[in-house]
Amino acid sequence: MSGTEQAGAAAGTAGLAGPGATAAGAEVVGDGAAAVTVSVPAGDADRAARSVTVRVPAKVNAQLAVGGARADGFHDLANVFLAVSLYDEVTAAPAEGLRITCEGPDAGKVPLDRTNLAARAAELLAARHGISPDVHLHIRKDIPVAGGMAGGSADGAGALLACDALWGLNSSRAELLDICATLGSDVPFSLVGGAALGVGRGERLTELPVGGAFHWVFAVADGGLSTPAVYGEFDRLHEGVDVPEPVASPALLDALRTGDATALAGALVNDLQPAAVSLRPSLAATLEAGTAAGALAALVSGSGPTTAFLVKDAESAETVAAALTASGTCRTARVAASPAPGATVLD
Numbered sequence: 001m002s003g004t005e006q007a008g009a010a011a012g013t014a015g016l017a018g019p020g021a022t023a024a025g026a027e028v029v030g031d032g033a034a035a036v037t038v039s040v041p042a043g044d045a046d047r048a049a050r051s052v053t054v055r056v057p058a059k060v061n062a063q064l065a066v067g068g069a070r071a072d073g074f075h076d077l078a079n080v081f082l083a084v085s086l087y088d089e090v091t092a093a094p095a096e097g098l099r100i101t102c103e104g105p106d107a108g109k110v111p112l113d114r115t116n117l118a119a120r121a122a123e124l125l126a127a128r129h130g131i132s133p134d135v136h137l138h139i140r141k142d143i144p145v146a147g148g149m150a151g152g153s154a155d156g157a158g159a160l161l162a163c164d165a166l167w168g169l170n171s172s173r174a175e176l177l178d179i180c181a182t183l184g185s186d187v188p189f190s191l192v193g194g195a196a197l198g199v200g201r202g203e204r205l206t207e208l209p210v211g212g213a214f215h216w217v218f219a220v221a222d223g224g225l226s227t228p229a230v231y232g233e234f235d236r237l238h239e240g241v242d243v244p245e246p247v248a249s250p251a252l253l254d255a256l257r258t259g260d261a262t263a264l265a266g267a268l269v270n271d272l273q274p275a276a277v278s279l280r281p282s283l284a285a286t287l288e289a290g291t292a293a294g295a296l297a298a299l300v301s302g303s304g305p306t307t308a309f310l311v312k313d314a315e316s317a318e319t320v321a322a323a324l325t326a327s328g329t330c331r332t333a334r335v336a337a338s339p340a341p342g343a344t345v346l347d
């Protein structure tokens with residue numbers, strides 16, 4: 001992680017610039033569960049010295065079954081999430097007003113105003129409790145931005161958990177999950193981690209058993225893809241088609257439960273893949289390069305443009321990652337394993 005450090009909002013000031021977004025419409029409160037750690041320097045219990053750091057994983061969608069467009073613009077899903085071992089860290093520290101900073105290779109692509117999901121999380125939580133969102137949120141970003149790996153969602157869940165601990169709110173897990181769902185469809189899973197089936201727009205989760213570790217390579221593309229644009233392209237490609245109701249694949253759930261990578265490879269499916277490839281045709285070459293290098297399966301990660309390759313073990317992951325990097329069909333390749341824990345407070 002490099003050290004591109006950006007000051008939030010107006011340079012040198014504490015407040016956030018950006019549109020509206022007081023948490024007036026916030027609905028819930030929540031409790032932590034996952035993991036938070038409050039560090040108090042020795043001999044100094046002063047509030048200004050405390051901070052809380054939360055680590056949050058990226059995700060890959062082992063199955064993304066997409067139904068037709070709903071009246072509210074969303075799509076019903078059968079979304080089998082797997083958390084993978086690429087992480088952002090969000091540190092919450094006392095401040096006057098709300099301030100966001102970010103470091104990491106992709107920091108320049110992260111908005112530092114109220115549209116940042118971490119800022120929105122702090123505002124929603126504070127509004128719920130009738131307090132001011134006074135906090136400095138610092139994001140150490142390692143999850144590719146706009147890559148279909150839920151990096152912004154991870155920061156939203158991480159900020160929520162960190163602020164809850166920093167402000168001593170002790171929200172229930174159900175309350176936190178409710179705020180997560182308000183923030184975005186992927187955010188509840190960022191809090192929970194592991195493996196889960198998401199239905200509705202993906203926010204209603206049932207945790208899933210996983211019988212072993214799965215190894216992945218992620219090929220990170222140049223530039224991002226807009227999630228609404230990919231869903232819009234899905235709609236365009238299905239114009240006049242009666243899209244079936246999305247259902248979770250029993251074969252895929254079985255493969256997860258038994259930890260069988262070969263069976264999982266045969267069951268991976270992403271209904272958004274044709275839309276992502278339609279918007280970014282160069283992804284076809286990346287998928288081919290990973291398959292040629294020995295991956296068990298290749299698919300677009302969520303809305304893309306990151307592509308995901310399931311491999312048989314950690315050694316194979318290194319081989320496939322090197323081949324993908326050498327192929328010139330991606331910006332970089334990252335190795336990771338699943339399942340990974342959800343949002344966790346660090347000591």
Ligand SMILES: C[C@](O)(CO)[C@H](O)COP(=O)(O)OP(=O)(O)OC[C@H]1O[C@@H](n2ccc(N)nc2=O)[C@H](O)[C@@H]1O
Pocket residue numbers: 061064073074075076077079148150153183184185186187200201202227228231302303
């Ligand atoms: C592609 C996935 O990452 C797969 O997990 C998610 O479905 C996207 O989840 P997300 O980024 O949290 O998306 P949200 O912030 O809730 O919604 C952004 C936009 O994506 C589209 N969207 C999202 C989720 C969903 N079930 N149907 C949709 O059509 C809508 O246009 C929505 O306005």
Ligand SMILES: Nc1ncnc2c1ncn2[C@@H]1O[C@H](COP(=O)(O)OP(=O)(O)OP(=O)(O)O)[C@@H](O)[C@H]1O
Pocket residue numbers: 109110111115116117118139144145146147148149150151152153155156186224225227302303304
């Ligand atoms: N904390 C954040 N980190 C990254 N992007 C953020 C953040 N908050 C808001 N955004 C905005 O969200 C957009 C999508 O970023 P993100 O990295 O979450 O995409 P994604 O991984 O494709 O999401 P998903 O997989 O949930 O669809 C960015 O282009 C950026 O404008």
